[in-house]
Amino acid sequence: MPLPILLIFVALIGVGGYGLYRKFAGALIGTGDQPRSLAILPFRNLKQDAASDFLGFSLADAVITKLGYVSALTVRPSSAVEKYRNQVIDIPKVGNDLNVDTLLTGNFIREGDDLRITSQLIDVKKQALLWKGSFDLKYEKLLSVQDNVAQQIVKELALSLSPLEAERLQANRASDPIAYEYYLHGVDLYSRNDFPTAIKMLEKSAELDPNHALTWAHLGKAYQASASFQFGGGEQYRKAEAAYAKALALHPQQIESHIFMANLFTDTGRVEQSVPLLREAFAANPNHPELHWELGYAYRFGGMLEQSVSECERARQLDPGVKLNSSAPNGYIYLGRYDKFLNGLPNTNDVAFVSFYRGFGEYYKKNWDAARQHFDRAFELDPSLLQAQVGKALSHGIAGEQTQGLAILRETERKVDTRGVLEAEAIYKMAQAYAVLGDKPSALRMLRRSVDNGFFPYPYLVQDPLLESVRAEPDYQTSVELARTRHDAFKKKFF
Numbered sequence: 471m472p473l474p475i476l477l478i479f480v481a482l483i484g485v486g487g488y489g490l491y492r493k494f495a496g497a498l499i500g501t502g503d504q505p506r507s508l509a510i511l512p513f514r515n516l517k518q519d520a521a522s523d524f525l526g527f528s529l530a531d532a533v534i535t536k537l538g539y540v541s542a543l544t545v546r547p548s549s550a551v552e553k554y555r556n557q558v559i560d561i562p563k564v565g566n567d568l569n570v571d572t573l574l575t576g577n578f579i580r581e582g583d584d585l586r587i588t589s590q591l592i593d594v595k596k597q598a599l600l601w602k603g604s605f606d607l608k609y610e611k612l613l614s615v616q617d618n619v620a621q622q623i624v625k626e627l628a629l630s631l632s633p634l635e636a637e638r639l640q641a642n643r644a645s646d647p648i649a650y651e652y653y654l655h656g657v658d659l660y661s662r663n664d665f666p667t668a669i670k671m672l673e674k675s676a677e678l679d680p681n682h683a684l685t686w687a688h689l690g691k692a693y694q695a696s697a698s699f700q701f702g703g704g705e706q707y708r709k710a711e712a713a714y715a716k717a718l719a720l721h722p723q724q725i726e727s728h729i730f731m732a733n734l735f736t737d738t739g740r741v742e743q744s745v746p747l748l749r750e751a752f753a754a755n756p757n758h759p760e761l762h763w764e765l766g767y768a769y770r771f772g773g774m775l776e777q778s779v780s781e782c783e784r785a786r787q788l789d790p791g792v793k794l795n796s797s798a799p800n801g802y803i804y805l806g807r808y809d810k811f812l813n814g815l816p817n818t819n820d821v822a823f824v825s826f827y828r829g830f831g832e833y834y835k836k837n838w839d840a841a842r843q844h845f846d847r848a849f850e851l852d853p854s855l856l857q858a859q860v861g862k863a864l865s866h867g868i869a870g871e872q873t874q875g876l877a878i879l880r881e882t883e884r885k886v887d888t889r890g891v892l893e894a895e896a897i898y899k900m901a902q903a904y905a906v907l908g909d910k911p912s913a914l915r916m917l918r919r920s921v922d923n924g925f926f927p928y929p930y931l932v933q934d935p936l937l938e939s940v941r942a943e944p945d946y947q948t949s950v951e952l953a954r955t956r957h958d959a960f961k962k963k964f965f
């Protein structure tokens with residue numbers, strides 16, 4: 471984005487808020503100009519040395535993060551390229567799969583303290599090599615890799631950076647090589663869903679280099695994942711928030727910290743704090759897909775369902791693979807557009823979260839056999855996942871095994887209570903499962919907890935078919951009225 475336009479954009483954010491941003495950005499989008507799309511694949515380890523394998527993914531992630539401030543690029547997130555670890559790459563196929571104009575591929579080999587990295591930048595559509603280079607460095611100079619590769623990409627793609635973008639590319643670099651190695655290990659372990667070990671590595675990194683904002687951001691993300699997906703509970707949420715606050719204090723413009731903190735606010739009942747944080751971050755990059763996605767997530771909690779799916783679609787327009795294995799645009803389910811929801815899920819049978827949601831969509835369509843198959847698959851893949859436990863309970867219900875299903879839900883609720891799990895949308899799923907399995911008191915209890923914890927999509931709650939069995943209950947009416955009041959206030963404040 472040229473400097474005069476960027477300055478106008480920043481001014482609009484400051485004086486007119488997000489509404490003016492949307493109007494202005496819409497005019498820009500309407501020109502038909504789309505940012506160039508780029509995927510940075512994990513570097514391939516030529517030596518096949520297991521001790522060094524973490525470098526392949528984590529170094530690619532470091533470059534991806536650094537280029538997140540360049541509004542002329544949409545860079546595919548690390549989650550989209552993770553599956554290409556240590557693979558021989560078929561350029562046309564991978565480019566088509568990731569739907570990108572440009573690919574960066576590379577390899578590395580480590581011999582003791584010596585590291586050689588070779589990379590190439592390829593125009594996928596033209597099948598043209600834009601740049602190829604290699605550099606040798608001592609392992610202790612690992613810190614310089616992300617800067618060298620990012621600078622080369624900017625140069626070879628002839629990207630014009632505003633002064634603000636150039637400044638942000640250089641902001642808050644890591645300074646301690648040992649701490650940086652721990653950081654890279656932590657990023658790699660997080661991507662493998664090994665949250666406890668990732669936390670240990672990132673804590674060591676933060677101890678050695680307490681001024682590196684990205685370490686604190688990723689440490690917070692690992693704490694939050696442990697809290698949300700593995701019943702880590704209230705203590706982990708508090709640690710996550712403290713880590714994000716530290717990251718933002720060190721680097722107030724850091725996009726990742728804005729996204730992560732906003733997600734925490736939404737998940738812990740403070741979606742009204744999430745929305746301003748996300749809207750503020752658009753000043754750093756209005757074309758950041760995860761910002762649009764996270765804003766859609768927040769709108770969903772507040773019950774602005776059409777706006778939610780609009781933001782999610784904008785995110786997918788910028789990056790078709792953004793948050794591919796996350797909760798998808800649940801707004802479509804809440805609007806009753808079940809086929810649209812199912813068609814937006816990735817075509818995989820190996821991710822528990824996705825299998826649960828595929829089963830959930832089929833459940834709403836009353837395709838019982840398909841729903842049960844997907845629920846069972848989710849539980850097989852990850853029986854510790856809260857959503858997978860809810861799905862398994864619903865699977866028992868489909869089979870007429872209400873007693874077994876309720877036993878699973880009660881054990882899940884016990885863990886939620888003991889560990890202080892706050893994620894309101896997941897708790898709402900428990901209310902739905904209790905309702906269809908015939909335990910009205912438990913359904914009403916979890917519904918109220920969900921609303922109290924910040925999940926208040928009133929237009930959905932009043933017509934959700936899974937809550938039909940409790941709709942006439944006074945406690946249902948009380949919870950729905952609380953949701954309506956907060957939804958109306960949310961709508962008035964932000965729209």
